[in-house]
Amino acid sequence: MSENHEHKHHILSIKTAGIILGLLLILTAITVAVSRIDLGFMNVAAALALATTKALLVILFFMHMKYENRFMQAIVFLCFLLLAIFIGMTFFDLAYRGG
Amino acid sequence: MSSNSLSFWEDSGNGRTGIMAWLTTTDHKRIGLMYMYVILAMFIAGLCLGLAIRLELIAPGRTIMDAQTYNTVFTLHGVIMIFIVVIPSIPAAIGNLVLPIQLGAEDVAFPRLNLFSWYLYIGGTLLALVSLFTGGGAPDTGWTFYVPFSEFTTTNVSVAVIAVFILGFSSILTGLNFITTIHRLRAPGMTWTKIPLFTWSLYATGWIQVLATPVLGITVLLIFAERVLGVGLFDPNKGGDPILYQHLFWIYSHPAVYIMILPAMGVVSDIIPVFARKPIFGYKTIAFSSLMIAFAGSLVWAHHMFTSGMSDTAVLIFSLLTFVVAIPSAIKVFNWTATLYKGSITVDPPLLYALGFIFLFSVGGLTGLILGSAGTDIHVHDTYFVVSHFHYVIFGGTGFGMFAAAHYWLPKYYGRMYNKTVAKVAFYILFIGFNLLYFPLFIIGLEGMPRRYYDYLPQYQEGHVISTVGSWILAVGVIIMLVNLIRGFTKGEELKGRNPWGAATLEWTIPTPPPLLNFDKEPDTSRKPYDFQGVTPDE
Numbered sequence: 134m135s136e137n138h139e140h141k142h143h144i145l146s147i148k149t150a151g152i153i154l155g156l157l158l159i160l161t162a163i164t165v166a167v168s169r170i171d172l173g174f175m176n177v178a179a180a181l182a183l184a185t186t187k188a189l190l191v192i193l194f195f196m197h198m199k200y201e202n203r204f205m206q207a208i209v210f211l212c213f214l215l216l217a218i219f220i221g222m223t224f225f226d227l228a229y230r231g232g
Numbered sequence: 233m234s235s236n237s238l239s240f241w242e243d244s245g246n247g248r249t250g251i252m253a254w255l256t257t258t259d260h261k262r263i264g265l266m267y268m269y270v271i272l273a274m275f276i277a278g279l280c281l282g283l284a285i286r287l288e289l290i291a292p293g294r295t296i297m298d299a300q301t302y303n304t305v306f307t308l309h310g311v312i313m314i315f316i317v318v319i320p321s322i323p324a325a326i327g328n329l330v331l332p333i334q335l336g337a338e339d340v341a342f343p344r345l346n347l348f349s350w351y352l353y354i355g356g357t358l359l360a361l362v363s364l365f366t367g368g369g370a371p372d373t374g375w376t377f378y379v380p381f382s383e384f385t386t387t388n389v390s391v392a393v394i395a396v397f398i399l400g401f402s403s404i405l406t407g408l409n410f411i412t413t414i415h416r417l418r419a420p421g422m423t424w425t426k427i428p429l430f431t432w433s434l435y436a437t438g439w440i441q442v443l444a445t446p447v448l449g450i451t452v453l454l455i456f457a458e459r460v461l462g463v464g465l466f467d468p469n470k471g472g473d474p475i476l477y478q479h480l481f482w483i484y485s486h487p488a489v490y491i492m493i494l495p496a497m498g499v500v501s502d503i504i505p506v507f508a509r510k511p512i513f514g515y516k517t518i519a520f521s522s523l524m525i526a527f528a529g530s531l532v533w534a535h536h537m538f539t540s541g542m543s544d545t546a547v548l549i550f551s552l553l554t555f556v557v558a559i560p561s562a563i564k565v566f567n568w569t570a571t572l573y574k575g576s577i578t579v580d581p582p583l584l585y586a587l588g589f590i591f592l593f594s595v596g597g598l599t600g601l602i603l604g605s606a607g608t609d610i611h612v613h614d615t616y617f618v619v620s621h622f623h624y625v626i627f628g629g630t631g632f633g634m635f636a637a638a639h640y641w642l643p644k645y646y647g648r649m650y651n652k653t654v655a656k657v658a659f660y661i662l663f664i665g666f667n668l669l670y671f672p673l674f675i676i677g678l679e680g681m682p683r684r685y686y687d688y689l690p691q692y693q694e695g696h697v698i699s700t701v702g703s704w705i706l707a708v709g710v711i712i713m714l715v716n717l718i719r720g721f722t723k724g725e726e727l728k729g730r731n732p733w734g735a736a737t738l739e740w741t742i743p744t745p746p747p748l749l750n751f752d753k754e755p756d757t758s759r760k761p762y763d764f765q766g767v768t769p770d771e
Contacts, residue, residue: 229543
């Protein structure tokens with residue numbers, strides 16, 4: 134067939150997996166801590182930023198995206214880009230309503 | 233590649249016979265046919281509901297049903313036609329039959345997943361039917377399930393939205409299967425620029441199915457959560473936003489229009505050059521425009537919401553983007569016309585239906601610009617103008633595309649030819665009936681006749697009467713066409729050769745009907761898909 138079927142699966146080492154797990158637990162602790170401090174509207178921004186960082190770590194390491202080929206990475210990026218566009222363009226309505 | 237002489241009708245490949253050979257098959261051709269049979273049955277059901285709607289509207293006031301029944305009938309007509317007939321029609325039925333062979337493959341990438349998709353489709357369809365006869369009766373929300381009404385109506389919306397959720401999964405898995413097949417199972421030498429345009433259109437469609445359908449799944453689940461748990465996401469009394477529902481619904485449902493129309497455009501792109509005996513004009517542009525339509529078409533959803541109370545900024549941006557999506561659609565129409573120009577045209581039934589598509593889709597597309605234009609949309613929003621525009625695009629487009637595909641490809645799979653004269657007569661009846669049915673709706677829509685109304689002022693009756701008479705003529709055309717096809721495929725003249733139309737794509741190089749694994753010799757991918765030099769129709 135026209136594309137190469139050979140594809141080696143990367144096996145995540147216990148050490149790397151442990152480090153990522155540790156980072157995720159630390160970020161979770163930070164998420165809980167931040168939620169107890171009143172930062173005004175920045176509370177939401179901080180919670181979203183932390184959640185995004187955690188999701189990124191899971192996708193890159195636990196879901197092996199860091200070790201995939203460029204095409205696969207581009208497709209996953211495209212999905213997130215579209216999600217961002219869908220949410221962002223909805224704000225053309227929400228942000229300007231009543232204006 | 234295997235070299236057996238039995239066709240896929242005789243060789244089930246799973247060692248079973250009878251109905252079980254079909255229900256457990258992983259052969260893409262059998263699965264495609266199973267989709268087609270169910271779609272055909274549901275199309276007839278949806279058609280009957282449509283005829284009942286038109287008959288009710290032949291005169292003001294009650295004619296054959298009460299108002300509540302009318303609401304459920306137009307909801308059912310929409311749900312059946314959109315989710316059960318049109319969306320799977322060309323991709324799942326014709327796509328399954330044709331796509332792997334056009335690529336030179338023995339089957340799709342995930343044959344078992346393909347069968348699972350069919351079972352999901354059947355499960356979703358059965359659940360939709362169950363919703364009619366259980367709970368508080370058949371849903372009465374329209375196919376859009378708009379809140380807040382869908383949250384509070386006592387009819388059986390909860391079961392119907394779960395049915396839509398399951399049908400959505402079937403669509404996602406089919407799209408995933410086709411994308412993977414196109415990437416991984418192309419025969420050696422089948423480069424991207426040799427892929428037939430029908431398969432290219434299914435590639436673009438597959439991406440919409442995979443990326444947009446999950447949004448529908450989530451949205452209908454949210455309705456379920458609203459009804460069962462009273463979460464309040466769309467309820468202003470609880471801080472929710474009903475317009476958010478419309479955003480979520482149309483983020484899927486506008487791209488879904490392209491799930492419906494893109495494969496039909498692919499069908500037309502494959503048929504026109506064969507019957508013009510000329511290579512397609514602008515192959516790469518047509519292929520690229522499919523991807524452009526898939527992308528740009530995903531960014532125009534809020535043009536359905538210009539009068540919803542959405543912000544003016546959003547109205548401006550979505551109106552502008554709507555005009556952008558017209559460009560790749562127009563590219564295709566101009567390229568088809570340029571392909572026909574100075575061609576050696578044979579007016580066989582597949583070409584007639586393809587030409588019908590171009591005309592009706594053009595009317596539907598251009599009237600779409602009137603709706604996409606924010607100013608004029610205020611006047612015609614939620615009137616019969618929208619109903620007519622939509623049917624010109626979906627029935628005139630996808631419907632005629634499906635009919636063209638059936639007349640073009642199915643003789644290959646059944647090994648028999650229908651009566652071409654009857655097929656042409658059916659086309660003309662269909663075409664006249666179609667325009668008589670839908671064109672008056674543009675006029676009464678412009679005059680202010682609202683869509684979905686059970687009753688109307690006497691001034692609109694003339695348009696409704698013409699339209700209802702048109703629906704009868706259309707139904708006669710559909711019956712003649714279907715009887716001719718069914719009769720042709722069961723008792724028609726047997727095809728002698730492999731290539732009755734003189735086409736150059738791979739599906740016409742294999743035996744008729746195709747064997748289980750499609751190819752009896754290595755597929756020859758040296759020829760471009762629309763290079764007709766030395767290719768002549770087999771008598």
